[in-house]
Amino acid sequence: xxxxxxxxxxxxxxxxxxxxxxxxxxxxxxxxxxxxxxxxxxxxxxxxxxxxxxxxxxxxxxxxxxxxxxxxxxxxxxxxxxxxxxxxxxxxxxxxxxxxxxxxxxxxxxxxxxxxxxxxxxxxxxxxxxxxxxxxxxxxxxxxxxxxxxxxxxxxxxxxxxxxxxxxxxxxxxxxxxxxxxxxxxxxxxxxxxxxxxxxxxxxxxxxxxxxxxxxxxxxxxxxxxxxxxxxxxxxxxxxxxxxxxxxxxxxxxxxxxxxxxxxxxxxxxxxxxxxxxxxxxxxxxxxxxxxxxxxxxxxxxxxxxxxxxxxxxxxxxxxxxxxxxxxxxxxxxxxxxxxxxxxxxxxxxxxxxxxxxxxxxxxxxxxxxxxxxxxxxxxxxxxxxxxxxxxxxxxxxxxxxxxxxxxxxxxxxxxxxxxxxxxxxxxxxxxxxxxxxxxxxxxxxxxxxx
Numbered sequence: 199x200x201x202x203x204x205x206x207x208x209x210x211x212x213x214x215x216x217x218x219x220x221x222x223x224x225x226x227x228x229x230x231x232x233x234x235x236x237x238x239x240x241x242x243x244x245x246x247x248x249x250x251x252x253x254x255x256x257x258x259x260x261x262x263x264x265x266x267x268x269x270x271x272x273x274x275x276x277x278x279x280x281x282x283x284x285x286x287x288x289x290x291x292x293x294x295x296x297x298x299x300x301x302x303x304x305x306x307x308x309x310x311x312x313x314x315x316x317x318x319x320x321x322x323x324x325x326x327x328x329x330x331x332x333x334x335x336x337x338x339x340x341x342x343x344x345x346x347x348x349x350x351x352x353x354x355x356x357x358x359x360x361x362x363x364x365x366x367x368x369x370x371x372x373x374x375x376x377x378x379x380x381x382x383x384x385x386x387x388x389x390x391x392x393x394x395x396x397x398x399x400x401x402x403x404x405x406x407x408x409x410x411x412x413x414x415x416x417x418x419x420x421x422x423x424x425x426x427x428x429x430x431x432x433x434x435x436x437x438x439x440x441x442x443x444x445x446x447x448x449x450x451x452x453x454x455x456x457x458x459x460x461x462x463x464x465x466x467x468x469x470x471x472x473x474x475x476x477x478x479x480x481x482x483x484x485x486x487x488x489x490x491x492x493x494x495x496x497x498x499x500x501x502x503x504x505x506x507x508x509x510x511x512x513x514x515x516x517x518x519x520x521x522x523x524x525x526x527x528x529x530x531x532x533x534x535x536x537x538x539x540x541x542x543x544x545x546x547x548x549x550x551x552x553x554x555x556x557x558x559x560x561x562x563x564x565x566x567x568x569x570x571x572x573x574x575x576x577x578x579x580x581x582x583x584x585x586x587x588x589x590x591x592x593x594x595x596x597x598x599x600x601x602x603x604x605x606x607x608x609x610x611x612x613x614x615x616x617x618x619x620x621x622x623x624x625x626x627x628x629x630x631x632x633x634x635x636x637x638x639x640x641x642x643x644x645x646x647x648x649x
Contacts, residue, residue: 204229205463205645206451208437208476211239212631213619214467215420216270216638222427223273224646229461230424231453233436236413237421240469240591241631243411248587249504249545252411255589256500257514257526257547259374263394263402264632266639274419281415282513282534284404287315291366291516294574297321299366299518303403309334311400319366326363333357334396341393344386346603350376353385370516373523373551376598376628377496384600387628394627407513409532440464440476440616448615465641467619467634469593477613484612489605493622497557498594501548501568504585508544509576521556522571524549543584553590561588595629596622609640617641 205221207214210232221228236242246253260267262283271281287303299322303315316330336357348356350372354364369380375391376383395403408415421431441450441458450460466473470493474482481487501522510527517523526547548568550556556564565586572579596602606624609617619641621634 203227204459204461205465206231206459206461207465207467208451209239209467209620210234210237210417210431210433211467212241212267212270212416212634213621213638213641214239214465215417215424216266216635217465217467217619217642218424218429218431218638219270219273219420220639220642221645222424222429224642226645228424228429229459230429230431231435231437231451232431232433235434237417237431237433238413239467240594241412241634242417243413246502246587248585249502250585251528251545252414253502253528253545253547253587253589254408254412254500255591256498256594257524257549258408258412258631260406260408260631261395261402262404262406263398264406264630264635266636267632268406270420270635270639271416274416274423276415276419279534280408280410282407282409282531284406286311286400287403287405289405289514289516290512291321291370291518292575293321293518294520296575296577301367303400306400308398308400308402309337309396312396312403316367322362322366326360326366329358329360330363330367333359337389337392337397340389341397344389346384346386347600348385349600350380350383350385350388353388354380365518370518370523375630377498377595378552378598382597382599384598384602386603387598390627407531409534437476440478440481440613442478442481442613446613448613462615463617463645464615465617465619465638465645467638467641469620470596470622471593473618473620481613486607486612490607492605493602494597494599495593496595496597497553497590497592499550499553499556499559499564500589500591501546501550501564502585502587502589503546503548503568503583505544505546506582506584509546509572509579509581517571517575520571520575521550521567522548523551557590557592561586564588598628609637609644617644 204227207218207230218228218230243254291299300320303311372380436454438454439452443449450458452458470490513530514526528545619637621629623637625633625636627633
């Protein structure tokens with residue numbers, strides 16, 4: 199055993215790397231251990247033989263209000279052109295048949311920019327736009343009393359939202375940020391996002407899309423930053439057991455290799471079930487960890503489709519009343535403001551959020567689903583599929599069902615010396631990239647403060 203003065207970070211995704219970067223920046227000795235042969239966790243990239251491209255496990259989207267994430271990326275030297283940042287929030291939703299609903303927020307101070315965008319929405323009637331505007335005007339009062347026992351569906355009904363505005367605006371937003379069905383997802387978590395995105399600054403609501411595969415944006419840069427400051431990052435080094443002393447305090451971490459590294463401080467940045475497996479059996483009986491065991495998962499299914507010609511005339515669109523929630527033209531995204539490359543096949547990324555009904559389907563069934571929906575929404579298109587790849591994340595996020603937030607643990611665990619990070623801990627946000635990075639920064643702050 200050795201290295202007792204080091205802080206060990208378990209997990210090499212956004213949360214773990216963010217914690218480690220903050221710690222080494224403050225002069226702390228850090229060891230990061232990651233079970234996989236690469237970093238990134240559930241926000242990673244890999245080379246895919248089917249598409250012949252470096253692709254993400256799914257298309258990841260950020261917003262201007264991802265302050266912790268953008269701070270982390272600046273710290274590790276991510277260049278500005280690696281991220282495509284909207285100047286004003288704009289998105290296009292397609293109805294079956296191909297008609298469009300366009301939301302474009304004008305350059306006004308928040309929240310007037312949202313009001314202007316809702317009033318000016320094209321492709322949807324004034325009655326429905328007025329309903330959305332009414333919800334926006336009531337938002338400050340809703341922020342003051344969020345209810346984790348009220349579903350998004352009940353909240354939208356209470357605020358008088360019509361079916362068309364729900365389908366074109368609210369429900370795509372809920373699926374995107376909560377990865378769950380509006381019938382079960384917590385309105386309190388939706389309101390937390392609305393407050394950050396729309397009640398602060400206009401820039402906070404702008405969408406931010408990584409132009410490059412996500413691992414190449416942040417993983418290696420974070421590893422280089424950590425190692426340049428004396429930290430150590432070990433991939434393919436699964437943690438197996440948290441070691442406690444006679445007083446129940448953290449004493450070390452045993453790895454799969456059999457090595458036990460002594461330490462008095464561990465930051466775990468792993469999914470809930472992995473955390474529970476690390477704990478001594480007796481510790482799992484604590485009420486905090488029993489609540490963790492009750493957290494349920496919500497899957498995401500991602501389709502990567504190579505087409506013989508482009509399907510979209512813009513970087514991304516949402517589909518109204520479809521099991522396929524978002525379509526992303528990866529070639530346009532990677533080209534950025536310079537426009538889409540003209541040569542070669544077109545790579546389309548398709549997102550199915552909260553995909554409980556599809557996560558066990560075979561690729562052939564998902565291919566038929568894709569073709570059927572393309573025929574519904576793009577009736578004039580006749581794309582030929584050159585390649586079809588399915589990526590399933592069965593535990594993409596925790597479920598944000600009503601009543602879940604109270605089960606999410608605080609950063610400081612009941613075990614002295616053990617700090618918890620990950621998008622699923624109690625950050626005040628749903629399980630997003632921003633929640634993951636914030637949790638890592640919160641854990642690092644507690645280590646540095648000695649609390």
